[in-house]
Every structure is written in C-alpha cells, then in structure tokens.
Amino acid sequence: MGIQASDRSLLHKIGKIKPWGGDGKLWPWLILVICLSVTYQLWHQTREQESLKLEAEFGLKSQLVVNELEQYLAVQDRMLRGVQSLFKASNSVEEEEFLAYTDSLKNLDNHQGLLCVAFAGLEPPPPPSKRVGQPLADTSPLDIEKRHIPVVYSQPFSGSDACIRQDIKTPASRFTAFKQAMQNADTHITPPIMRQNRASNIATLDMILPVYSNRIKDQSIAQREHHIQGWVFSSFDIATLMGEIFQQEISEIAIHITDISESQALSVYQTPGADKVKNPRYESSRYLEIHGRVWSVHIASKPAFEAALDRHRSSLIAGAGLAVSVLLYLLSRLFAYRTQTLKTMRDMHKDLILSEQRWKFALEGSGDGVWDWDIEKNEVIRSSRWKTMLGMEDWEMGPELEAWKERIHPEDVSRVLSDLEKYMNGETTQYINEHRLLCKDGSWKWILARGMVVDWAADGRPLRMVGTHTDITKLKESESLVWKQANFDQLTELPNRRMFYDRLAQEIKKSNRLGLPLALLFLDLDHFKEVNDTLGHDKGDQLLQEAARRINHCVRDTDTVARLGGDEFIVILSELEDLNSIDRIAQAILCKLSASFKLGEDIAFVSASMGITLYPTDANSIDNLLKNVDQAMYSAKASGRNRISYFTPSMQQAAHQKMLITNDLRLALQEQQLQVHYQPIIHLASGTIQKAEALLRWHHPQRGMVSPAEFIPIAEDTGLIMEIGDWVFEQAMVQVKKWQQQRGAHFQISVNKSPVQFKNDSSTHDQWLDYMKQLGLVGQSLVVEITEGLLLDTSQNVSKKLLAFRDAGIQVALDDFGTGYSSLAYLRRFDIDYIKIDQSFVRNISTQPDDLALCESIIAMAHKLGLSVIAEGIETEEQCALLKAAGCDYGQGYWFSPAVPADKFETLAF
Numbered sequence: 001m002g003i004q005a006s007d008r009s010l011l012h013k014i015g016k017i018k019p020w021g022g023d024g025k026l027w028p029w030l031i032l033v034i035c036l037s038v039t040y041q042l043w044h045q046t047r048e049q050e051s052l053k054l055e056a057e058f059g060l061k062s063q064l065v066v067n068e069l070e071q072y073l074a075v076q077d078r079m080l081r082g083v084q085s086l087f088k089a090s091n092s093v094e095e096e097e098f099l100a101y102t103d104s105l106k107n108l109d110n111h112q113g114l115l116c117v118a119f120a121g122l123e124p125p126p127p128p129s130k131r132v133g134q135p136l137a138d139t140s141p142l143d144i145e146k147r148h149i150p151v152v153y154s155q156p157f158s159g160s161d162a163c164i165r166q167d168i169k170t171p172a173s174r175f176t177a178f179k180q181a182m183q184n185a186d187t188h189i190t191p192p193i194m195r196q197n198r199a200s201n202i203a204t205l206d207m208i209l210p211v212y213s214n215r216i217k218d219q220s221i222a223q224r225e226h227h228i229q230g231w232v233f234s235s236f237d238i239a240t241l242m243g244e245i246f247q248q249e250i251s252e253i254a255i256h257i258t259d260i261s262e263s264q265a266l267s268v269y270q271t272p273g274a275d276k277v278k279n280p281r282y283e284s285s286r287y288l289e290i291h292g293r294v295w296s297v298h299i300a301s302k303p304a305f306e307a308a309l310d311r312h313r314s315s316l317i318a319g320a321g322l323a324v325s326v327l328l329y330l331l332s333r334l335f336a337y338r339t340q341t342l343k344t345m346r347d348m349h350k351d352l353i354l355s356e357q358r359w360k361f362a363l364e365g366s367g368d369g370v371w372d373w374d375i376e377k378n379e380v381i382r383s384s385r386w387k388t389m390l391g392m393e394d395w396e397m398g399p400e401l402e403a404w405k406e407r408i409h410p411e412d413v414s415r416v417l418s419d420l421e422k423y424m425n426g427e428t429t430q431y432i433n434e435h436r437l438l439c440k441d442g443s444w445k446w447i448l449a450r451g452m453v454v455d456w457a458a459d460g461r462p463l464r465m466v467g468t469h470t471d472i473t474k475l476k477e478s479e480s481l482v483w484k485q486a487n488f489d490q491l492t493e494l495p496n497r498r499m500f501y502d503r504l505a506q507e508i509k510k511s512n513r514l515g516l517p518l519a520l521l522f523l524d525l526d527h528f529k530e531v532n533d534t535l536g537h538d539k540g541d542q543l544l545q546e547a548a549r550r551i552n553h554c555v556r557d558t559d560t561v562a563r564l565g566g567d568e569f570i571v572i573l574s575e576l577e578d579l580n581s582i583d584r585i586a587q588a589i590l591c592k593l594s595a596s597f598k599l600g601e602d603i604a605f606v607s608a609s610m611g612i613t614l615y616p617t618d619a620n621s622i623d624n625l626l627k628n629v630d631q632a633m634y635s636a637k638a639s640g641r642n643r644i645s646y647f648t649p650s651m652q653q654a655a656h657q658k659m660l661i662t663n664d665l666r667l668a669l670q671e672q673q674l675q676v677h678y679q680p681i682i683h684l685a686s687g688t689i690q691k692a693e694a695l696l697r698w699h700h701p702q703r704g705m706v707s708p709a710e711f712i713p714i715a716e717d718t719g720l721i722m723e724i725g726d727w728v729f730e731q732a733m734v735q736v737k738k739w740q741q742q743r744g745a746h747f748q749i750s751v752n753k754s755p756v757q758f759k760n761d762s763s764t765h766d767q768w769l770d771y772m773k774q775l776g777l778v779g780q781s782l783v784v785e786i787t788e789g790l791l792l793d794t795s796q797n798v799s800k801k802l803l804a805f806r807d808a809g810i811q812v813a814l815d816d817f818g819t820g821y822s823s824l825a826y827l828r829r830f831d832i833d834y835i836k837i838d839q840s841f842v843r844n845i846s847t848q849p850d851d852l853a854l855c856e857s858i859i860a861m862a863h864k865l866g867l868s869v870i871a872e873g874i875e876t877e878e879q880c881a882l883l884k885a886a887g888c889d890y891g892q893g894y895w896f897s898p899a900v901p902a903d904k905f906e907t908l909a910f
C-alpha cells in the first residue's frame, strides 16, 4: 500500500516539472539578457569601427574621383599640348601631318570619352596653297569676332566627324573659352555644351589650347590676339568620359559635377540614378579649379556602398551573438530542467526509500509475516517473522509452495485453495483468507492471509504474488469467546435462547427436507424457587448444572438441549422416525429430574412440568411452536406438576380465549363493566359481621359474568392488575368509611393484592396510605390479603412494602393457607395478622377427620403465634360449628353469604 501511495506522489512530482517555465528559475533569462547586451555592445563597437572605416573608404573614393578626373584632364592637356607643339614646331602643318600625329595618340590609353582632336584656324586661309600657320599681319581682336574660324583638321576618336561639324563660335560660351585660351595662352575648358550626336543629344566639353604664329611669351593679351593662328582642341562626350573613368565607382557612389564658374551653375555630369539617392549615409563636396573653370564635385554614397556595412563583421557579430545568446539560454534552460529533474528524482528516490522503510516498519511493527511467491518457479520467499510465527527457525522451511500447503489444517485446505483460485481467476480483487497453520510444536495458529499479484506476463499470466500473514489466533479465541457468550448459557454451557432459535430454524428446514417431524419439549422445574430460597443461589446453580447434564444424557447427540433462563429448559428432538420415542425420552427426563440432587452437604428434590408440541403437526412456525409448548407446559403445571402435557387444540382454544379476554379487559374498567362485591366475614364467637372481603366482578356485555379466577391471571400477565387493583382498593376504602360509620370504627375490608402488584416498582404503598389519609381512615380499616407465594419472594421490594403496611397499622392476611409451602418460618419473619384456611380443607372438614385435624392444628399453631384465623368456604352449619368448636376466630362462606353488591351487603342481617 505504501509503495502505491509513493508512486502516486512521484508521478505527481514528475508531472509538476515544467521544462520551459515555472519554479522561479530566472537565471536562464539572466544569461540571455547578459549575452544579448554583450552582443549589442560588440555589435555597436564593431559597427562604429566599420562605419568609420567605410567613411574613410568613402573619403578615399571621393578623393580618387577628383584625382582621377584631374589626372585624366592633365593627360588630355598634355596630349593637346603635344598637338599644339606640332603647330609650334612648323610654320604650317599639313593635314596629313596632323592626322598622322593625332592618329598616333590613339595608341595611348587615356582617351575615354574623347570624340575628336581638331584644329580650328582663322580665315581666310592663304590661297592657293593649303598651308596654314602663316601670320596674319593686320588682324585685331575685333577681327576674330568677325572672322570665320572653321575646323581645319579633325582626327576622330569615337565620334567620326564630330569636330568637323562643330562651329567654335556657337554657342557663345564655347567661343568665350576659345578666346580666354587665346588671351591666357593656356589650356581652357568650355562649359558643358549640348550637341546633336546621331540620334541623341549629348553633353560635351572641349579642352582648348591656342596656337600662335609667334612666340607669345611675355606678350600682352592684344599681342596674343594679334598673333593667334588658331586653336587645337579636344572634344569630349562627358557621360562616356565619366562612365569609363569611374565605371568601378558609380555602382556604389553617385557623382554630380557642377560647373560653378559663373553665376549660374551648370551641371557637367551626373551619374545615372543619382537623383534617386535620398538621405545618403556619406556625402562629400570638393572643388576643382581646372583650366579656367571651377567645378563642384559632389559625391554621395549609394545603398550598394552602404550595404557593405551590413555585410561586415558587425552583422556577423550580431548574428553570432544572437545565436550564441539563444543557444546559451536554451542550454541553461535545459540545464535548469536537468537540475530540477535530478533534484526531483533524488527527492523521489528518498521518498521511495522512506516509503519502503515505513512500509517495512509498518509490516514488521504490526508483527506480520511477509511472503513473496515466484509463480513461474513455484518458490516462495518467506520472512523470518513468517517462520517464527509458526515457531520455526529461518532454515527450517524450504522455498516450495507445498511446504506451506502441507501445514494448512485439513478442514481449511479446500477453502484456502478455492479463495486463491477465485483471486487468480479475477473473481475477487484480493486474495484474503483465514486458515489454521500447523506450528512446529503441533499446535494450530489462525492466520489471516492477504496477497496480491504484483507482476504479470505480457499474455496476462500472473508471475509474482506478494502478501502477508497475520497471526489472528488471539482474535479468533476472543471471537469464539464472544460467540460462546452470545450463544451459550454460561452456567450450564447449554445453548441459550439465541442459539436455540438458530438450531430450531435449522431443524425445521431439515425436517422439511427429510420429511421427518420434530418435537419440542419445554420443561420448567417445580419447586426450584424453594431450593434457591432455602439453600441459596449457589446450590440452586449446582442443581441447574446437574439438571442440564441429566437432560443431556437422555437425548441423542444430534438433539439440542437449551436453557431459556431460570429453571426453564427446552429440548429439540429432531429427525423423529418413531413418535413413540418422544414419550419415552420425556418420561426418562422427568424420571431423572425427580431423583434427588446431592448439592454438597444438602439434598434437594425437584420435579419438572413438561409441555410437548410437534412440528409440523401442531404448528408450522417457530412462534406458534413456542406458544404451543408454553401452553402445554402450563397445562402440565396446572395439572399438578411433575407431569407431561402434550399440546392439544383445546389449549390453543384456551389461548385464543385468553387473548380475547385480554382485549376486552382493557375496555372493562373504562366502560364500567367492573364492580366490587363484598363477602361478609363473621366473627364466629359473636356471630356478627366484623369484616368483608372485596371481590371483583366483571359483567361482560356479551359473556355475562366472567369469573375473577379466569381474568385475574390474565390481568396479572398483562399488567392490567395494577390499574384494576388500585381501583378495587379505592372502591373498598370508600365503602369501609361508610360502613365504619354504620357498623363501628372497628369494621375492616380486606382487599386481595396480587404478587404482581407487590413486585411492580410503579406501585408504591405511599399512594394507598395517602388515599386512606385523604378519606380519614386509620390503617386498621384495611386488611391486605396476600398469598404464600409472595412470602417466598425475598426481594426488598416485597418486604419493604409489607413493613410499610405494618407501620401504618394495616393488617395482613395470608390467603389459601395450607395449599402451598406453608412454612412457619414465613409467619415469623413477616408480621402476618390473619391466616385464611383454604376452602379445600374446610370443604371436607365434616367428613374427613384429617382435614378437621389439620384445621385444628393450623388454628392452634396460629394462636400460638398470636395470629387470628379465618376459615374460608364455609358452606354448612356443621362446618361452621366444627370450626367454631376448634377455636377458629372468623368464618366466611356461602353459609353466611356469597359476595354481594354493597347495597345488598347492607341488608344482611348479621
């Protein structure tokens, strides 16, 4: 059980582990934050460095552009100066010379965007020879404006006849550059000029050098204009020029060159798409003074250049840093999870060990033996306690299952194996069984075995079963004791009332099954009370034990003898094949019980009254059988004791009658069906009525007069006698008060008081005394008539009430004297005032000398004891005379008057 609970706890704990959260494990997050911030720092620094580096690179690139441009123009300048030198070297340059020279320039590398190299000379050319370079003697600057200046020679580079078709005077800005070159005797560059080139317009510029007819060093501008012969110039397609020079750079930077020499800035060149560059990261502007013009070179970084920043180390660092951060975070989470799992596993392991220790402790502490059965091998491991329970050493028992089976009590084997089989078949959820096992010393121990299969094969076969053995011997013994106490009479060891009911029920079933009748014999010992009272309860107990033995000897082992309580025994004679055996056994029992009982020093005699009834002849239920046998027993008692009475239908009839009377009696008092009659008691010496006996009468509406001899016992059985007895007493007291007034204060009325009234706790003498006081009666107005049987009762209740009556002056008469135990000892012990000689002795007094002698003895004895005697049932004058002669004090009987109603009593003439 402990392991199961632990398993549940472990599963619960495992279930609580969350790999990705919970339990306040913040440090993986801390690692992530640190890594990310380090990554950011690294990335930021690197990015800064890279940005600076790229900025420097951009600066270099910008510088390079300017340098390249300057260098290119310088090369072009030199090349043009070479052409100028050609003219300087001779007075006239033939076209062939010019073309030959300029053609040789094509071998040079740097002529990107160069359209043509040409010479424009002043007209008129000297006819007829086509010689040029001869001085123009009388020319002036105004003349230059007026004169036609055609392009004389032209060497095409990429633009065929581009220079031939050019007019150097248009546009004016171009001609200005020609003039400035002339005036400064130096290279000049024109502003950008739009030209028609094949199908499209192109921006061009010219680099110009003047050609003079004389040396012009240190000459004035006027002199220079005077000697001007013409100009050599190179025309460039700016876009091609720039594109070719900067073909590497323009993918990454945007170049915009503006000619700012004049008030209105002119765009020289702009890389394609430069206008789309918005918010460049890097920008620079430089100024270039070149051959008479001032250029602003603006360079801006393009996204392609800036992208280099993202491709560099900072990006790598950012990526790697992020990756490392996430990796470290995941690893730390895994590590945290692993740590937590390991901790939980350790806790679980600890719990398991603890649980197992507790489990073992609980088992060992409880003193249970443990067994572990390998079903496949059919071997059992048994704990030391298991073996010591049976008084064996550890080595004394082999591991075989049979070693256990052999020790099972033969009566228990089949039950044990059946329980085991039921469990294995799945009919029960636990193997549990109580059986006896043989100990080493030969004794038996009760074992409570419990077990469960703990391992199964894949196909469902049980492989291993474990369980415990608990020594329940003591429990069984106390159970047995309790059972015995509950079902057996401790004094006689016979089955008690409860067990008797069980047995009777079983015997009835058996009788039905076998078709054989059974008999019930109900015995009540006669005079047992006297034995108890005279010899004491110990002797009474001995008698009961001996009586039980004697009854048992008279029946078969299969029959049942039970004690129902007191001196009542009952016998079940079962499986009766011969009904005659009933009478034989019953007689044998009566005979045995009527034999003397030796009780130590004393000898006692009892007899038994026995009722018999048969199943199924007389009744077919337990209740009715018991009623029958009870009636039969009472019938035997009533018939004079020491006899057998078989249940008869008339008994049943009587019982039925009794029941009807009981019901009617309950109503009788309320419906005033009861009446008190008074029978006079005559003082024999004077012949006067000095007393009266109150006798109850019942006028039943249907039955007429019902005898008190019939209904008083019923009233006693049902307890109605309490109410009825009090009512009679009150009636009698009212009556005696009246008659005392008429007949004198000595007049007394005697009232019969049943033993039941005496014994009942609810009836107290105080109530009667109070009532008499209320009426103003003295105690002597009442005589209480009791029977001898009451005096046999030694209970405090009875003697207390009798003493209280005596103290109150109430007199006591002992009724029916001579019919019972007639012990003189009782007369001495209790204060009795009158003895009433039973009418059965009076009846034959005149014919039976013995009865007369008995009456004379009673009278003499009573007088000696100071008691008065009342003779009952005097019916004749002779009886009256004999009794009077014997000294009897009072007489009562039909000779004087039967009991009569009060009004009639008053008319009696005594």
Ligand SMILES: Nc1nc2c(ncn2[C@@H]2O[C@H](COP(=O)(O)O[C@H]3[C@@H](O)[C@H](n4cnc5c(=O)[nH]c(N)nc54)O[C@@H]3COP(=O)(O)O)[C@@H](O)[C@H]2O)c(=O)[nH]1
Residues within 6 Å of the ligand: 679, 693, 694, 695, 696, 707, 708, 709, 712, 725, 728, 751, 752, 753, 754, 785, 815, 816, 839, 872, 873, 874, 875, 892, 893, 894, 895, 898, 899
């Ligand atoms: N506890 C109570 N018992 C009562 C009460 N009333 C009556 N009883 C008892 O009932 C028994 C029967 O009584 P009853 O039928 O009334 O018989 C009494 C007399 O009528 C009868 N008797 C009187 N004189 C003669 C006679 O000359 N011949 C004759 N055959 N019978 C006679 O005897 C009975 C007197 O009984 P008792 O003196 O009490 O012995 C009887 O036992 C009553 O006690 C009651 O209220 N309470």
